[in-house]
Amino acid sequence: MSKEEIKNKLIEELGVHFESEYDLPPLAARIFASLVLTEEDGLTFEDCINRRGASKSSISTSLNLLLQREFVKYFTKSGDRRRYFEIADKNIFFLKKLNRSLKHLEREGKILQKVAEYNAQFRPEKHFENTNKREVYTKCVSDMTTILKTTIEALEKQQK
Template identity: 75%
Template sequence: MSKEETKNKLIEEFGVHFESEYDLPPLAARIFANLVITEEEGLTFEDCINKRGASKSSISTSLNLLLQMDFVKYFTKSGDRKRYFKVAEKNTFFIKKLNRSLKKLERESEMLRKITAYNEQYRPEKHEENKTKITVYGSCIANMTKDLKTTIAELKRQQQQD
């Protein structure tokens, strides 16, 4: 398989992943994947049109969505009126992704706490029946939360050093 074929396959795989992971529309996911994979300093609007083969309005809508979500940013080059799009700062992107995961875990932990308290008070037999499973699951959530917080702190430290 040629480099270009491998690259296109990887862009498609990443696109599918970004669609499901971030609830992105297919075109926005593919543009983002292109920006992750590109060896260029950034892609212009025209580059995105050429690489994706979509209409100007579709590309524009997708790029605006990615900008609003802080997945990408743009820059200009001196003497060039074009905007160049690239993935937002890597550490910032990863920190935001991990923070989203952390918030999900914190909501899950809170719901687990409420369900446990309800069952303990109003359905003691159900509480006893599920006590071991809930303890193991709660421990898993706590460990994942701790790991995410540690990783986020480390990424922030690295970001400050850069």
């Protein structure tokens, strides 16, 4: 397989991942994947049309969605009227993703605690019945939270 074929296959796989991970429509997810893997200094609107083979209106709609969600940004080059699209905040992409995961786990831990307290007070047999499962799950959430915080701190130190 050629480099281009491998890249196209990876764009497709990454696109499917972005669809589910970020709730993106297929075309927007593929454009975002193309931006992640491009070796160029940004992609133009025309580049996106040529690479995705979609209509101008579909590409425009997808790029606008990615801009609104702050997944991408654009810049211009002196003497060139075209806009060049690139991933927004390339340097903190992983930090943002990890922080979203951390917030999700923290919410999970809080709601788990509230359910446990409710069951302890109003459904003691259910509380007792689920003790082992709850403790294992709570420990997992706690461990994952600790790992995420440690990783975020390490990445933040690299940013400085």
